Amino acid sequence: MAAAxxxxxxxxxxxxIGRALAGEFARHDWNLILTARRGGRLEELAGQLRGEHGVTVTCLPADLADPAAPRHLFDTVQGRGLQVDALVNNAGYGVPGPYHKTDWADQQAFLQVLVMAVAELTHHFLPAMVERRQGWILNVASLNALLPCSPGQSLYAGAKAFAVSLTQTIAAExxxxxxxxxxLCPGLTYSEFHDVTGTREQVSQVPRSQWLDAETVAAAGYAALMRGDLVCVPxxxxxxxxxxxxxxxxxTMVRLMARQSARFRRLD
Ligand SMILES: NC(=O)c1ccc[n+]([C@@H]2O[C@H](COP(=O)([O-])OP(=O)(O)OC[C@H]3O[C@@H](n4cnc5c(N)ncnc54)[C@H](OP(=O)(O)O)[C@@H]3O)[C@@H](O)[C@H]2O)c1
Structure with missing residues (x-):
């Protein structure tokens, strides 16, 4: 099949990272279906990518914290007669603070976006890929998935470890x-993540040398997906x-994580 x-x-x-991944796929002549809550932002990006790369871009705004959203997204894609050759589960954020001080409603929404939506979207779109004997699944996890815990963002490491495990299971199956x-398991990456998660002040103390820009991460992730690398740590x-x-x-790692998190996250 032609890449276009x-x-x-x-x-x-x-x-x-999601915006940068959209640019990376478009650069390689992929048509796109973009989703997130902020439809205006998606439309602005779609206009830019159509102009720069001549690709077709469809915007389908959705709130993945809504348990009905993955099914609705799938039905909309089907209803428009669109084929999904690659699924990129990238949407994500963190819930700041120690677990015992957070609201359950926030944790539940977090699990819906980072675990349930990833599992359900993959479950909906994978069968047609298998039938066509061609498909690509990229799950944007985190370096945290490969570390033993994430103090100050309690469920984050587990949710991302789930994404890594699901990816490997799909590859095996x-x-x-x-x-x-x-x-894709990036470390600190310039994006809106730390503003949304409320940790911008703390993480800005981490030296610039330890940060990557979203475009570098996206390029590494795209290349790893095309090669079929199971895990990519840029x-x-x-x-x-x-x-x-x-x-x-x-x-030892848990102690190191606790010490590191006390400096860069909210543990009190
Ligand atoms: N930045 C880092 O240091 C870093 C490191 C490792 C892994 N990651 C992972 O990389 C992925 C992308 O994050 P980022 O760093 O690019 O952060 P970002 O700039 O804040 O982007 C997060 C994206 O997720 C979307 N999103 C959040 N909640 C959503 C919801 N309820 N429904 C639908 N979409 C939602 C946001 O769109 P709307 O707000 O428009 O809905 C936004 O497009 C995440 O999975 C994150 O965990 C980030």
């Missing part, structure tokens, strides 16, 4: 049917941290 005929559905495309699956410092997590005793 392929379509990628990208969640969380209104800013940061349907890799032989032509479906490539990758999880950047030297995040890769060293992932390696340390494999080599050091778990209790």
């Amino acid at each position: 005929a392929r379509t990628a559905l990208i969640t969380g495309a209104s800013s940061g 349907v890799g032989q049917h032509g479906v490539l699956a990758s999880s 950047g030297r410092t995040p890769r060293l941290m992932a390696l340390a997590a494999q080599l050091l005793p778990r209790a």
